[in-house]
Amino acid sequence: MGAQKKSQSEMTFIEKHRRKQIIDTAIEIIARDGYHQATLASVAKEAGFSKGVIFYYFKNKDELTEQINEILLDELRDHTRKCMKEEAPQADNLKAYVEAYLDFIRKNREKFAILVELGINLNQKMQDQLFSSLVYIDCRKSLAVIMDRDGKRDNLEKKTADALVVVVQAMLDGLGIQYLSDPKNIDLDACQQVILSMIASYQP
Amino acid sequence: MGAQKKSQSEMTFIEKHRRKQIIDTAIEIIARDGYHQATLASVAKEAGFSKGVIFYYFKNKDELTEQINEILLDELRDHTRKCMKEEAPQADNLKAYVEAYLDFIRKNREKFAILVELGINLNQKMQDQLFSSLVYIDCRKSLAVIMDRDGKRDNLEKKTADALVVVVQAMLDGLGIQYLSDPKNIDLDACQQVILSMIASYQP
Amino acid sequence: MGAQKKSQSEMTFIEKHRRKQIIDTAIEIIARDGYHQATLASVAKEAGFSKGVIFYYFKNKDELTEQINEILLDELRDHTRKCMKEEAPQADNLKAYVEAYLDFIRKNREKFAILVELGINLNQKMQDQLFSSLVYIDCRKSLAVIMDRDGKRDNLEKKTADALVVVVQAMLDGLGIQYLSDPKNIDLDACQQVILSMIASYQP
Amino acid sequence: MGAQKKSQSEMTFIEKHRRKQIIDTAIEIIARDGYHQATLASVAKEAGFSKGVIFYYFKNKDELTEQINEILLDELRDHTRKCMKEEAPQADNLKAYVEAYLDFIRKNREKFAILVELGINLNQKMQDQLFSSLVYIDCRKSLAVIMDRDGKRDNLEKKTADALVVVVQAMLDGLGIQYLSDPKNIDLDACQQVILSMIASYQP
């Protein structure tokens, strides 16, 4: 049975499959038309079944949206994690992270676009709790750990050390957004180069 | 009568006033509720007149949206331009720009938020023409001029020089977005410091 | 403008008229098909305009429902009040009330039916506050006043005096419901006769 | 195979058991949420099996509804019959009936509530055949027999004799409904006392 909250392992094969189908189709459509233009009717139609199915597997549009967001966030995290593991130990961790992050954006442009748009939307719905702040706080925490592992923040004032993390994250996201709006004019590799040099040569 | 395209100068005083009223109210509401939650009914009600007026002065919601976007973009441009003029000549132009840009974000958080959201929306509507690419191309052009004035891109390969501009813009926007989602945790001044140091110490 | 709460006097003529139109049509349809079968679409169609109008004048179906209920309750109260005023002073007030109440039921069978059905529905929605208890408490209060004016409860124990009011109200409503389900087999006049005799000859 | 009409005796044990399970669960849910809020999905879930089963044992929701109604009606009849048998012969039969009826309401508040709600609903569905009229006709017939056994209607005009039955039934149902909507404010015992005195002291 569908819309109940249950762990992955409790789901039947078909349930997992259908959910994935719906989510994947929804992602495609949101990428193409934008979140508000992506109606559940269009998702159902594109996926080839009736509207009812969506409600069989998800409580409502909001739940579907949240799950899409979580999944994409997971994909991004998994991607960076996996990429970083492939690097040699003692290597430049931050470099690996930057490369992994931008690699994700390059390979999953629409997914990154959706993350940006859903971030805005979820934020509006949650007014106070500020959803995306949570996502960002998480992001920055990981980034701080990585930079510390490389000793990139040693000897910095707390204030500056914090800001450095924010700025590195900003470079990645800001670059991602420019890439979204105009991929042909943005040379991701060259930018990555600049970002890495900047971080490397940074002196407070 | 209103909705015909006409130059600023052809508009009567009252016409200009009404348009401003509508646009200002719309901005407030979009800032508060988000673009899709901001209905024309709510704009009219808040502004204190009937829904009809909006259609008298704007062809439809899309036209209103576009004008809001243009106006906010103008405000951002005007703000940086004005700030930079106040700086002494021969001064560090890029520094002035960065400060001005972040100053705008700090003082006009909601307006910056709207620019981000409308950017996404307008892009979706214009599919191919890629609206925000135009905005960004413009932005980067100005930034390039400024950096060149300071000699920041001398001796750089074309590819790197272009990327440098992209990355500087990215730092500003990326920082802005983090600031939007969580102003209390972002120390704009410290970040500005880091950004300026980074640019200053940058070595390709 | 429609759905805002406003006093009768603030409404324009057309607004009052439309609301009345909608409410009257809804009453007809609920009487004919029952509350849950009475869709807003059917109300709009029957009344001869689009669905949108209903939402222009009423926030949602619940608000419409509540207003219908209030109006019918008012009609019932007004009817009894008016009938009783026409009686001579010092007359038998309770008799006048019974006659008036049953007269309302006779003349407004469907309206009484709706009151019963909406009572059940509103009660279910308000779970704890128990809507119809409020209505009944009111009813019984008026009835108590009337009976006291006639001295019908003098010398009775408090417990019995209270119960007497409940029972009189019960006779009227219980009779109404039987009349609803089978008007041809119920001789309202004869029943009224019996009720009045019963009350008159009652001895604790 | 379930849904075919078959006499009680033709049903297997498990079949009877399942039907009872479904009906009992449905009664619980209708009592809690109201008839229209009681979806078959919720019944199935609460009872711990799949929606399909309901359709295996009942043709559709209407049939289930009707059977619930019949069962509750039977329970009410059985209760009064049983109560009355326990009374001594030659005793006051009407008194026993009133006590039994009110005892049922007291002990089965939700069931009585369902009887009232389903009565309304079934009536709406059967438009002309007027379902609940049938129920009431039956009720009144039994009541008439009981009153006659006590000689309560001797010497009355036919018209009055009929009305008396209606009014007694009305007192019971009307009291039940007030008790439903506000049990804490209704003293069933005191009311029963009043009803019995009223009937006893009644003089046409």
Added chain:
DNA sequence: GATGAATGAGTTTTCATTCAT
């Protein structure tokens, strides 16, 4: 110029019902 009123297409959502397995 401005307004209130009305529209209707489009969206989410609900649920009884069916059916292959």
Added chain:
DNA sequence: AATGAATGAAAACTCATTCAT
């Protein structure tokens, strides 16, 4: 016998847009 999955019709509700006055 029973289940899970899927359907689709119908409901409430939203909102940009139009238009007579």
